[in-house]
Amino acid sequence: MRTLNKFKLVAFSLTAVMMIGATQSTFAHTRFNVSSQTEGVRDINHIIITHSCNDSSSTIGTSVVFPDGVDSTILVDGQAHDGQILDYLTNYGNNIQLILDRSAFDLMEEKIVAGNVVGYWAGGGPGMPNNLNATTSFRHTAAGIEPTSCASSVAVKVSIADICTVTGTDGFNDDVVRLWTHNDLGTPFDRVSDTDNGPATFTITRDLTNNPLPDSCGDGVTVEIKPSAAQINRDMPIVIDGQQIWPAN
């Protein structure tokens, strides 16, 4: 009997270690809670911050930018597309509404450009310690896929900065800010990494029942949209009442 209990204990702790390992590897970065959705579906989604800048830091704010679809880069099966996102999505551009949620941060506001919500920021309060997670929430509409297009899915690349200490861009390092951004745009917000694995991806999938692929499309194409350098430079900073509070000037 005693041996059995000991075995159970060992088995339990082993499983626990494996679970934690798996969870950390899967959600090791700041990511969407719902990372894939069928076109047209509207729900409440969250972005989850899963760790701070280091063991002793707290995350005191976050800045989120969705590609605006105006000067964004569009890739079709990895190749640059010189048309516009409306070639693949019917109603892209104003698909999120920030939810007032003060569970993690005291203050928050949408980033609005030309009447469209292109992102949001949240911050203030004691912040999130490294061992906990924090979420920001928003109503999220997965845009419709253009019926005449061959898109089987559209991946929206969302850039995020999790701030632990307010500095200027020349003071950026992993201990003051975590950049879930592209590594190849040539902006001061670029993630320093060999692979472009920073941004959080939200994938819109085609409803093949109600919106089948045109016969000429075969299996269809995968589309990706990412923000331009100009948009990141314009929208990533946190500006309150016309005053930029991050990055520090």
Ligand SMILES: [Cu+2]
């Ligand atoms: Cu991480």
